[in-house]
Amino acid sequence: MQKRNAFYAQSGGVTAVINATACGVIQTARKHKDRIGKVYAGRNGIIGALTEDLIDTSRETSRAIAALMHTPAGAFGSCRYQLASFDKNPAQYERLLEVFRAHDIGYFFYNGGNDSADTCLKVSQISARLGYPIAAVHVPKTVDNDLPITDCCPGFGSVAKYVAVSMREAAFDVASMAKTSTRVFVLEVMGRHAGWITAAIGLADDAETPIPLVLLFPEIAFDEARFLAVVDAKVKKFGYCCIGVSEGLKNADGALMAEAGSKDAFGHAQLGGVGPMIATLVKDRLGHKYHWAVADYLQRAARHLASKTDVEHAYAVGKSAVLLALAGNNAVMPAIVRTSDKPYRWKIGVAPLDKVANVEKMLPRNYISADGYGITARARAYLSPLVRGEDFPPFKDGLPQYVRLKNAAVPKKLAAAFKI
Amino acid sequence: MQKRNAFYAQSGGVTAVINATACGVIQTARKHKDRIGKVYAGRNGIIGALTEDLIDTSRETSRAIAALMHTPAGAFGSCRYQLASFDKNPAQYERLLEVFRAHDIGYFFYNGGNDSADTCLKVSQISARLGYPIAAVHVPKTVDNDLPITDCCPGFGSVAKYVAVSMREAAFDVASMAKTSTRVFVLEVMGRHAGWITAAIGLADDAETPIPLVLLFPEIAFDEARFLAVVDAKVKKFGYCCIGVSEGLKNADGALMAEAGSKDAFGHAQLGGVGPMIATLVKDRLGHKYHWAVADYLQRAARHLASKTDVEHAYAVGKSAVLLALAGNNAVMPAIVRTSDKPYRWKIGVAPLDKVANVEKMLPRNYISADGYGITARARAYLSPLVRGEDFPPFKDGLPQYVRLKNAAVPKKLAAAFKI
Numbered sequence: 001m002q003k004r005n006a007f008y009a010q011s012g013g014v015t016a017v018i019n020a021t022a023c024g025v026i027q028t029a030r031k032h033k034d035r036i037g038k039v040y041a042g043r044n045g046i047i048g049a050l051t052e053d054l055i056d057t058s059r060e061t062s063r064a065i066a067a068l069m070h071t072p073a074g075a076f077g078s079c080r081y082q083l084a085s086f087d088k089n090p091a092q093y094e095r096l097l098e099v100f101r102a103h104d105i106g107y108f109f110y111n112g113g114n115d116s117a118d119t120c121l122k123v124s125q126i127s128a129r130l131g132y133p134i135a136a137v138h139v140p141k142t143v144d145n146d147l148p149i150t151d152c153c154p155g156f157g158s159v160a161k162y163v164a165v166s167m168r169e170a171a172f173d174v175a176s177m178a179k180t181s182t183r184v185f186v187l188e189v190m191g192r193h194a195g196w197i198t199a200a201i202g203l204a205d206d207a208e209t210p211i212p213l214v215l216l217f218p219e220i221a222f223d224e225a226r227f228l229a230v231v232d233a234k235v236k237k238f239g240y241c242c243i244g245v246s247e248g249l250k251n252a253d254g255a256l257m258a259e260a261g262s263k264d265a266f267g268h269a270q271l272g273g274v275g276p277m278i279a280t281l282v283k284d285r286l287g288h289k290y291h292w293a294v295a296d297y298l299q300r301a302a303r304h305l306a307s308k309t310d311v312e313h314a315y316a317v318g319k320s321a322v323l324l325a326l327a328g329n330n331a332v333m334p335a336i337v338r339t340s341d342k343p344y345r346w347k348i349g350v351a352p353l354d355k356v357a358n359v360e361k362m363l364p365r366n367y368i369s370a371d372g373y374g375i376t377a378r379a380r381a382y383l384s385p386l387v388r389g390e391d392f393p394p395f396k397d398g399l400p401q402y403v404r405l406k407n408a409a410v411p412k413k414l415a416a417a418f419k420i
Numbered sequence: 421m422q423k424r425n426a427f428y429a430q431s432g433g434v435t436a437v438i439n440a441t442a443c444g445v446i447q448t449a450r451k452h453k454d455r456i457g458k459v460y461a462g463r464n465g466i467i468g469a470l471t472e473d474l475i476d477t478s479r480e481t482s483r484a485i486a487a488l489m490h491t492p493a494g495a496f497g498s499c500r501y502q503l504a505s506f507d508k509n510p511a512q513y514e515r516l517l518e519v520f521r522a523h524d525i526g527y528f529f530y531n532g533g534n535d536s537a538d539t540c541l542k543v544s545q546i547s548a549r550l551g552y553p554i555a556a557v558h559v560p561k562t563v564d565n566d567l568p569i570t571d572c573c574p575g576f577g578s579v580a581k582y583v584a585v586s587m588r589e590a591a592f593d594v595a596s597m598a599k600t601s602t603r604v605f606v607l608e609v610m611g612r613h614a615g616w617i618t619a620a621i622g623l624a625d626d627a628e629t630p631i632p633l634v635l636l637f638p639e640i641a642f643d644e645a646r647f648l649a650v651v652d653a654k655v656k657k658f659g660y661c662c663i664g665v666s667e668g669l670k671n672a673d674g675a676l677m678a679e680a681g682s683k684d685a686f687g688h689a690q691l692g693g694v695g696p697m698i699a700t701l702v703k704d705r706l707g708h709k710y711h712w713a714v715a716d717y718l719q720r721a722a723r724h725l726a727s728k729t730d731v732e733h734a735y736a737v738g739k740s741a742v743l744l745a746l747a748g749n750n751a752v753m754p755a756i757v758r759t760s761d762k763p764y765r766w767k768i769g770v771a772p773l774d775k776v777a778n779v780e781k782m783l784p785r786n787y788i789s790a791d792g793y794g795i796t797a798r799a800r801a802y803l804s805p806l807v808r809g810e811d812f813p814p815f816k817d818g819l820p821q822y823v824r825l826k827n828a829a830v831p832k833k834l835a836a837a838f839k840i
Contacts, residue, residue, distance in 0.1 A: 010596070013597070014593055014596045014597065016589075044599035044600065045599075047599065047600065071592070072589050072592050072593065073589075073592035073593040073595065073596040074596035074597075075596075077595075077596055077598075077599055078596045078597060078599075079597075079599050079600040079601070080597075080600045080601045081600055161818055161819075164818075164819055165724055165819055165820060166718050166721075166722070168819060168820070168822070169436075169492050169493075169717075169718065169721035169722055169723060169724065169820075169822075170716075170717040170718055170721050172491070172492050172493035172721060172822060173434055173492065173493040173717045173720065173721040174717065175493065175497075176430070176434045176493040176494035176495075176497055176498045177433070177434065177494075177498060177499075177500075178497075179464035179465075179467065179497055179498075179499050180464065180467065180499040180500045180501055181499070181500045182717075185717060187718075203818075203819065204819070206819075208821070209821075209822065209824065273696060276693065276696075291716050291717055292714070292716060293713075293714055293715060293716035293717060293718050294712070294713055294714045295713060295715075295718065296590075296711050296712060296713035297589075297590040297593045297594065297602075297605060297711055297713060298586045298589065298590055298607075298713050298715065298718075300593065301586075301589035301590050301592060301593040302586070302589055303589060304585055304589065304725060305724060305725070307818060309818075384817060384818070387817075387818035387819070388817055388818040389818065390812070390815055390818075392810070392812065395810055397804060397807075397808055398581055398584075398623075398727060398729075398804070398807035398808040398809065398810075399581075399584055399585055399588060399623065399624070399626075399807070400585060400588070400589075401628070401629075402588070402589075402592060402629065404629065
């Protein structure tokens with residue numbers, strides 16, 4: 001077999017563990033120098049390929065690459081940029097091909113979520129449509145946990161752990177204050193379409209540490225009167241109540257709550273945030289003093305609290321992507337296959353990319369409790385293994401030491417620039 | 421010396437390490453059984469004393485008390501409730517005295533911030549004014565870090581660590597996304613009057629991990645035009661910018677930028693919302709895509725990321741409070757005395773309570789950079805030791821195991837109830 005270079009890129013919203021996947025790709029490629037020459041990373045994802053802005057990862061030390069295991073976010077830069085279809089914009093694909101040919105790229109590893117799976121699928125078609133041999137492998141990553149076939153998505157487990165831990169800690173705080181002050185705490189979390197992250201908040205509450213929790217899922221239309229009654233009952237019974245709300249909460253008409261009302265009780269337009277909106281509603285209608293938090297990027301960047309299971313998944317899909325490509329696969333994605341809940345066991349399987357691209361896996365209704373405000377035992381059995389284990393980064397002077405790579409550019413070979 | 425019981429209460433906003441102080445008080449009292457009978461904790465702070473709602477901590481196992489070291493928030497409940505002056509409401513003090521006498525309480529340990537120091541001082545005066553012998557010792561605690569005399573306040577170091585780590589992690593995320601998406605990230609943090617917590621965000625940026633950071637301190641009046649120019653320059657130079665903003669940011673007239681309208685029991689305005697406000701301003705005026713987070717209780721409850729130094733301080737002031745009382749002190753507070761920056765060394769000193777109560781220690785101007793948007797080397801030398809060291813709690817199934825005490829009530833001895 002001919003030795004060829006590999007292209008790796010990070011796409012879409014980044015996670016606490018996407019660099020662990022990069023580490024898996026690069027370390028595994030380095031172990032197969034007979035087949036894979038250099039790993040070139042796209043600076044800012046696929047844009048780096050289109051603009052011939054490639055990063056030479058061979059210039060990074062083994063130590064720096066190893067440090068990716070504990071460094072959050074995208075070490076090579078990511079992007080939100082989706083390729084058009086081949087028929088709509090063939091020039092894009094011809095450009096990609098030109099860049100790949102100039103740098104002898106025979107392997108394409110694309111690390112992302114739903115949109116990225118679609119991009120990767122399109123790139124895989126270059127092989128057949130333009131007669132250029134390339135192995136395109138999608139590497140799963142998304143905090144939203146909404147990719148099909150794979151049991152879970154690297155990035156999700158760490159967010160799940162973060163929101164569960166944060167809610168548990170905040171609940172202890174609110175319980176302390178409830179006698180004379182805050183009685184209701186609202187935590188807004190990510191997950192615009194699917195309520196996986198919202199469900200993970202439910203892990204904060206367990207048999208040893210019960211917490212009066214109300215979850216607002218994007219899958220369940222918001223019913224103000226029912227919600228207020230549930231919250232008030234919990235405050236009356238327990239003295240306080242903690243509310244976890246998805247940024248994607250919708251009203252009965254299917255409109256996003258955050259967009260439905262553009263002004264909140266502060267009288268400020270465009271404050272945004274369904275979290276403060278829910279908190280204000282509780283205050284206005286029930287009179288309970290509230291606090292609210294919007295975790296935003298903190299939840300998906302929190303490598304300091306990553307799930308060890310998630311880190312292991314993330315590395316494994318990177319490693320497997322390379323092995324799949326070396327075995328001659330194209331248009332596939334390594335998938336996490338759960339073989340047992342208790343004890344938790346998993347292995348890597350293979351998913352055909354056309355079954356992954358643009359398919360969203362929603363939270364099953366039987367993961368949500370009958371009243372719509374909590375999680376079921378089934379959800380707990382699914383979620384619990386994913387947050388398990390700690391994998392603290394090294395700390396120096398009290399702060400985690402995250403690596404910044406040199407990210408040296410590969411000299412350009414093409415005369416023409418490409419405008420994205 | 422006569423053997424008498426002790427009263428301990430938690431007051432005001434709780435922290436990630438106030439229970440470590442409780443642990444210090446209780447463990448030290450248990451070592452002096454010849455002098456101290458039982459430690460009674462006030463259920464929900466001083467309210468527990470007024471309503472004779474006392475918790476018998478002797479009913480808790482050594483193991484449960486030890487677990488307070490790693491459990492955030494107030495294990496006995498806190499409150500926002502300030503005693504009036506003796507002359508305005510003598511009935512309150514007579515009631516306290518009645519409860520203390522009924523339960524033979526000779527030691528009063530009050531664990532709180534500014535307002536609480538004032539309460540403790542008032543209680544200490546019972547001794548002289550009503551002829552009841554009691555040793556009242558204030559035990560410092562406040563995430564705001566604004567108590568005078570003590571070099572720092574237990575609770576602050578852990579919040580400082582949390583906001584610095586969170587900003588560093590979010591900055592890595594934003595840097596990854598900035599090419600095609602988010603360019604400005606805003607993190608709103610606590611600190612109503614003093615910018616200590618805002619300053620701590622500055623630790624996210626250091627020589628090894630530079631981050632384009634703009635800090636908005638409550639001490640520096642917000643100047644919209646200057647602020648926008650600084651942010652825009654950073655985005656142009658670095659591709660992105662991270663903004664840390666105090667909830668207490670004020671405009672040129674000294675008015676809070678974000679007022680929620682409601683006030684707490686001390687008459688303080690309830691804050692929230694300046695983060696999204698600043699983010700929206702950046703978007704409207706500069707056109708940069710933004711994200712914002714409001715950490716709220718997450719920052720002060722985050723025991724999972726506590727500073728080891730802070731935990732040690734918290735325990736030490738609890739232990740020292742008991743020793744000070746046993747040595748016959750009244751109306752004092754154990755204070756943390758820094759004897760060296762490098763290496764960091766500290767010891768416990770004694771502060772007279774009348775020099776502590778109602779005095780706020782503001783962030784010195786020379787801790788803020790000349791342009792008003794960053795911290796100086798001096799601030800860094802002060803802050804850095806306070807976030808140092810990790811002290812992770814035990815985890816089980818991926819979540820920290822925090823203790824909930826039995827909190828068994830001491831049988832009431834008084835016929836009359838007391839309405840607070």
